[in-house]
Amino acid sequence: xxxxxxxxxxxxxxxxxxPGCTHGIVHRLVAEVIDEMGIEGDxxxxxPVGCSVMAYDYxxxxxxxxxxxxxxxxxxxxxxxxxxxxxxxxxxxxxxxxIGTAExxxxxxxxxxxxxxxxxxxxxxxxxGQMAPTTLPGQVTQTTPYGRNPDVEGFPVRVxxxxxxxxxxALAERVTVTDxxxxxxxxxxxxxxxEFQKNKQGFSIIEVLSTCPTNWGMSxxxxxxxxxxxxxxxxxxxxxxxxxxx
Amino acid sequence: MERNLMKGNEALAEAAIRAGCKGFFGYPITPxxxxxxxxxxxxxxxxxxxxxxESEIAAINMVYGCASSGVRCMTSxxxxxxxxxxxxxxxxxxxDLPCVIVNVMRGGPGLGGIQPSQSDYWQATRALxxxxxxxxxxxxxxxxxxxDYMGKAFDLSDKYRMPxxxxxxxxxxxxxxxxxxxxxxxxxxxxxxxxxxxNGHGNKRKHNIVNSLYLQAEELENLVVERFKRYxxxxxxxxxxxxxxxxxxxxxxxxxxxxxRLAKAAVDLAxxxxxxxxxxxxxxxxxxPVQEVKDACRNAKxxxxxxxxxxxxxxxxxxxLDCRVPVDFYGRTGGVIPKPxxxxxxIKILNEKGAE
Numbered sequence: 001x002x003x004x005x006x007x008x009x010x011x012x013x014x015x016x017x018x019p020g021c022t023h024g025i026v027h028r029l030v031a032e033v034i035d036e037m038g039i040e041g042d043x044x045x046x047x048p049v050g051c052s053v054m055a056y057d058y059x060x061x062x063x064x065x066x067x068x069x070x071x072x073x074x075x076x077x078x079x080x081x082x083x084x085x086x087x088x089x090x091x092x093x094x095x096x097x098x099i100g101t102a103e104x105x106x107x108x109x110x111x112x113x114x115x116x117x118x119x120x121x122x123x124x125x126x127x128x129g130q131m132a133p134t135t136l137p138g139q140v141t142q143t144t145p146y147g148r149n150p151d152v153e154g155f156p157v158r159v160x161x162x163x164x165x166x167x168x169x170a171l172a173e174r175v176t177v178t179d180x181x182x183x184x185x186x187x188x189x190x191x192x193x194x195e196f197q198k199n200k201q202g203f204s205i206i207e208v209l210s211t212c213p214t215n216w217g218m219s220x221x222x223x224x225x226x227x228x229x230x231x232x233x234x235x236x237x238x239x240x241x242x243x244x245x246x
Numbered sequence: 247m248e249r250n251l252m253k254g255n256e257a258l259a260e261a262a263i264r265a266g267c268k269g270f271f272g273y274p275i276t277p278x279x280x281x282x283x284x285x286x287x288x289x290x291x292x293x294x295x296x297x298x299x300e301s302e303i304a305a306i307n308m309v310y311g312c313a314s315s316g317v318r319c320m321t322s323x324x325x326x327x328x329x330x331x332x333x334x335x336x337x338x339x340x341x342d343l344p345c346v347i348v349n350v351m352r353g354g355p356g357l358g359g360i361q362p363s364q365s366d367y368w369q370a371t372r373a374l375x376x377x378x379x380x381x382x383x384x385x386x387x388x389x390x391x392x393x394d395y396m397g398k399a400f401d402l403s404d405k406y407r408m409p410x411x412x413x414x415x416x417x418x419x420x421x422x423x424x425x426x427x428x429x430x431x432x433x434x435x436x437x438x439x440x441x442x443x444x445n446g447h448g449n450k451r452k453h454n455i456v457n458s459l460y461l462q463a464e465e466l467e468n469l470v471v472e473r474f475k476r477y478x479x480x481x482x483x484x485x486x487x488x489x490x491x492x493x494x495x496x497x498x499x500x501x502x503x504x505x506x507r508l509a510k511a512a513v514d515l516a517x518x519x520x521x522x523x524x525x526x527x528x529x530x531x532x533x534x535p536v537q538e539v540k541d542a543c544r545n546a547k548x549x550x551x552x553x554x555x556x557x558x559x560x561x562x563x564x565x566x567l568d569c570r571v572p573v574d575f576y577g578r579t580g581g582v583i584p585k586p587x588x589x590x591x592x593i594k595i596l597n598e599k600g601a602e
Contacts, residue, residue: 011453040447040449041446041447041448041449041450042446042448043446044315044444044445044446046311053459054459056455056457057455059453060453061446061447061453062444062445062446062447062453062454062455063444063453063454063455063456063457064310064311064314064444064455064456064457065341065455065456065457065458065459066307066310066311066337067307067310067333067334067337070303070304070307070310070334073299073303073304073305073307073308073310073311074307074308074310074311074314075311076297076304076308076311077269077271077307077308077309077310077311077312077313077314077315077319078311078312078314078315078444078445079311080269080295080297080308080312081268081269081295081311081312081315081317081319082315082317082445082446085315085445085446102300102301102303102304103300103303103304103307105300106299106300106304
């Protein structure tokens with residue numbers, strides 16, 4: 001019977017995340033992949049601004065804290081200067097799909113050999129639950145108190161679908177972590193992303209549909225169910241693009 | 247030593263390559279685009295990276311990432327683009343990262359114009375981004391100095407772990423002059439000198455973190471205070487100015503960059519007219535060469551600050567002189583270059599006024 005241990009690529013610093021938040025699961029999956037590939041010493045992670053802003057304390061590889069939305073540009077600078085190292089970003093929906101849209105799209109279309117872990121929980125968690133670019137139509141947030149009205153606030157962004165049209169993208173896959181079967185699929189997708197990077201085959205993005213019980217005003221179980229019933233119909237799981245670009 | 251006829255922008259770029267710059271991240275903007283064009287040609291030949299970013303914001307953040315990994319790198323732009331970079335510069339200062347930023351100034355504010363200007367002095371020396379911080383600022387006044395101060399900017403930026411800026415203007419960037427480079431060799435900085443770099447710990451050390459976030463107020467205060475102690479060391483070690491005919495000067499002109507050359511011509515014309523005029527030219531703008539300016543003005547009855555702006559460096563000149571000597575101002579702005587004859591006119595007026 002194998003012993004359940006913390007991955008080596010995570011430090012001993014306890015996570016600060018709220019109960020029921022799925023950041024912890026995704027951190028662990030990334031760390032497990034880094035451990036299994038034996039690349040902790042050759043990996044540089046770039047954190048966003050958002051709830052995972054302090055991920056630099058949690059990952060045991062070298063870490064850089066980027067300005068809000070700029071992680072793909074920062075990762076580009078690291079990777080171009082160190083093409084043989086592994087570079088990943090870990091970003092939320094506000095960071096990646098609102099303030100950092102330009103950096104995301106252009107790193108993708110350049111085919112930067114980096115892996116982007118994208119947490120989509122339809123809200124700005126750290127600042128207290130405002131509308132995100134991925135907030136669903138009708139969803140109530142602090143800044144859409146009557147529900148997101150597409151006539152006023154526009155429509156949610158489907159990031160993987162959008163990026164899948166770009167020639168520089170090797171992998172655009174949407175997964176979730178609602179149950180063990182999906183967690184295993186999520187880990188496999190993250191591993192694929194790092195493998196594409198290892199072979200210098202282009203940009204990879206793994207979008208993880210995630211929960212924010214605190215700002216959704218739900219229990220962890222209710223949040224998981226809400227994700228399944230509301231997010232997956234709008235953000236279908238699956239691979240939107242896969243294949244080496246070079 | 248071979249003499250090359252080059253534009254100021256090209257001399258800067260070549261000097262950066264010889265100083266061991268291995269990453270250039272830029273975005274096109276007049277009047278500095280020759281730097282990008284030169285880097286695009288040269289960088290691949292020396293094993294470096296040239297990358298045209300999607301924006302100025304992305305470019306400075308690529309520099310942030312590249313510098314974090316310990317690689318000598320830079321970006322260049324002109325006034326409106328530097329405003330966009332200010333976010334990244336603040337993060338670099340807050341993370342104690344070295345890099346070189348070139349500002350080939352043009353007229354402002356807003357989109358302004360594309361003619362030479364010096365109206366970003368305050369931005370460079372006071373507030374290139376939010377928060378308590380300073381950057382090193384060098385103001386060359388010839389194509390040769392564009393080359394000379396590039397290597398120095400990289401070295402001092404590494405030494406003090408802070409961003410450095412070359413503050414030039416469209417005149418210096420675009421004009422051609424003969425230039426020689428100190429060394430034919432490309433300098434290779436020793437990566438061991440950057441043990442803080444996030445370039446992969448190789449399972450040999452604890453993980454490095456590049457960061458400017460500190461949620462505990464006292465912790466952040468302590469870090470900023472420590473950084474300002476370092477700035478005091480920088481102030482004591484880095485201060486340069488050129489003094490020209492100031493020994494007996496009663497009217498001292500203070501000017502930097504390309505304008506200082508026009509002022510020098512005016513000083514010569516004034517001397518021919520029998521006026522004891524001189525020039526003090528700050529080369530480091532931060533730290534400001536306080537003692538050099540004081541010394542240059544020891545016999546001055548009046549000081550004339552000449553700038554291509556509405557008057558920005560004049561504040562530092564007044565502070566350096568503790569307001570003991572009257573300081574007047576003459577400037578043109580918006581891209582208009584002052585003529586030596588106009589500066590001479592001002593010198594004559596001040597000479598007649600004397601020490602009222």
